[in-house]
Amino acid sequence: MQKMSPLTRTLGICFLFLLPAPIFIVFVASFNGSAYIQFPPESYSFRWYVEALTDARWARAVGTSLWIAAVTASLVTVISFLAAYFTLRYAPRINTALELAIFSPLFFPHACMGVATVALMANFGIVGTPWAIILAHMMVVIPFSYRPIHIALRSVDPDLIRAAEVMGASELRALKDIILPMCRSGILTSLLFSGIISFDEVTVTMFLIGPDVTTLTVQIFTFIQDDASPVLAAISTISVVLTFIAIILLERVAGLSFFVQRSGS
């Protein structure tokens, strides 16, 4: 690769490392020893982690977020896979229209999305239940799930499944033996990517929580508004670590090239 000018390079490096800076500051502040948030801290301790981990409210919120993310990711991945497979094999002509519909939530400001979903869930009578949050998350993440799966499926030679069928395999068997193993990275990308987004979603979710159900990020948000106890820094760090683990996992099992792939190719 060619060189770039020193100025651009320096700017690039500076800006790049500004990106994680606020997260890093939260991380450092979480080891703060004093009763209010300080950066840089004057003393260090684990007291906020102890408090975070012993407070049942936080443990519950982490648990809720994790299982909602898991259910959302699994459902949305199955739905995307079936739809992408059906469209590519049986109805390539509806592909453009379907993608337009699937990607349309992306062009919806999140505030509108929040009000729209809370209105719908209120009609269903499920606001304040985990199902409202899961359904809303599914609408938010569907484009992020459909794309990697569609790309993976499209790259599988369609004759492979026909070959399996000629050899006597039922469609289901051919899917299991041939297509699924070959789309592994696309499916894992969908699972992890939509799981991460669901876990960290807050703008839409905060409209849908109830007295019994709240997610980790919404609870952090509520607490920041109420009081800025340093326990939030510890909790935030925990959520960052969970997200970070998921991203590293994604890098290991499927690679990150998906994120910088043009959709057209």
Add this chain to the structure above:
Amino acid sequence: MNVHLSSTIQTSDGADGSIDVNAVSKSYGSVEVLSSVNLAIAAGTFVTLLGPSGCGKTTLLRLIAGFIEPTQGHIQINGVDVSGVPTQKRPIGMVFQNLALFPHFSVAENIAYGLKIKKVAADEIDRRVARFIGLVGLDGMGDRRISQLSGGQKQRVALARSLVLEPSILLLDEPLSALDMQLRRQLQIALKDIQRKLKTTFVFVTHDQEEATILSDTVVVMGDGKVQQVGTPQDIYSNPNNLFVSKFIGELNEIKGRVTASGRDLTLETEVGPLTLPASAAQGFTPRAGDEVVVCLRPEHLHVAAPDAPANGSVALAGQITDCLVSGPLTHMGIQTGRTILSSVMMTQAGNAALPSASPCKVLFDPAHARVFAPLSDRLAKAFGEQP
């Protein structure tokens, strides 16, 4: 030969390995890809579907395989109507153009896959896989990954994978098209050999007329969604039904002209001057005065001689040699005759080896070898990339 094929409705005997295509049409929206195709394929024969791309040959193969259903008509395999029967229930095997080998399986696993689906006992699977690995000449390669194989070896795996299930019919969709000439020839021989051994019906799709001629018992020439002619390779070469078939099989001189009079003899005004041919030269239609026609002559039927050579009952045309290439036993010549250049192929003999360019000559041909056809329809002409 016990194959009887034609464009009119016929049926095979319904034996194991026979296919009957009855008045099958296939349309996508308003585009008709196949129109009312009739074809009977007898058991145990090697049949090629030959035609330019877009002629409908692959569609016909996919209809037989059951990937798609006909818009009209029906197909019988082994005498049984297979309408609505899914692919996996049809007694067929298939070798795909891109082979469609499972990249995450080894050679042996690829070949064993169909047997596993059929729940054949494990030791029986091993036995049969080993036998077919041997049959296609891949001994000792069972554990290789697909990515470790050469192009030719992949072809052999694809073949073994289909044949191990002992289908009564094997469909092959241009499987050799990606290979170089030498490898191709080698595999053509292997393919023919295996077909003779197993007596399986092979239906082979290709756009390569040479391949079709070498391999098949029967060639089905297709163009514009219709069967143009069915016959043995020799039959199709010597007695083509129409200009399309004639052009598609082998080299051809086409002389455009117009009928001036017809009766016992055809009198024509052509690019090479006036010609008189027996009426039997026009096959499949009766030309009338004023009709546009094309006179076809194979290069090997044109004899180039000295300007003063006697005609001896042949038609003689005066011309001028434009080029002369000697390639071993054969001499290729181009002769400017009237407004067109005819090409001729003759056995190389002393004397014609060094004919100088621009020297005058005489072109002789037996009128019995000439064929007169109606010009191509616009749609068929498109298949050759010609402007209508």
Add this chain to the structure above:
Amino acid sequence: MNSGERVTFGKFLMLLPMLILLAMFFTSVVTLFSNAFVERGGFSFKYFQQIIDRPDYHVVFYRTVLSSILVAILAVLFSYPIALLLWRANTWRNMLLIVVLVPWLVSLVVRTYGWIIILGPKGFINAFLGWLGVIETPLKLMFNDIGIIIGLTHVLVPFAVISILSSLLSIEENLEEASRVLGASSLETFRRVVFPLSLPGVFTALMVLYLGSVGAIVTPLLLGGITEKFVGTQIHSEVMSSFNMSKAAAWSLCLLALSFVSLVIIKLIERRALRGQE
């Protein structure tokens, strides 16, 4: 895959869950309309009239749109050098990409919280400047437009990097080499080859960033406080404090219409800018 394979009802069932999910999404949009125009059982234009009539509401819309335009442009300016850096860094790209992806995917609540620690009255910057003796009273970096713009820009830069980098990576390598061989300087090559070809990514980024900014609630609420209202924060307070769903729906529809118009404008600018390409 080729078209025309037979479709039975059983196979169509594969598409059904997706259709249901999409139907739910579009139903929710319809619900937005019915909520916005219906008040006590009858058709009502009340909340739209209110938005038209009240100057303080105009300010909220102006602030949201102007801040969002600024945020989108700033974020693209910041992200372009990062995208270039990642594009050039062949061997390190994956590592550096993680540095972009982590901030992108970490919840924006956490990222905004980080900014509170940095910008707050007793935050990092004020503490640092105080320690230097540059200032005596803390600067007001939060609970105003500055805070919102800094926070939103930072929240949105990672996506812009990814979008622009995708465009850069789709440039064929030899195009650039060809330009150099033809005698163009590296600056010239950038101006005439690299930059124009990265424009699709820039415009995608502008659109998504603008949308992300006008629809934001969390960042403006936490960094702007209650006085500096954004459309999103107004909507939030209508739903969460006033329980006025009709008003929230009306505001959402206005925001939606506004976003749609803005998208069309950005698309038109893009078409102008890309004229002659393709």
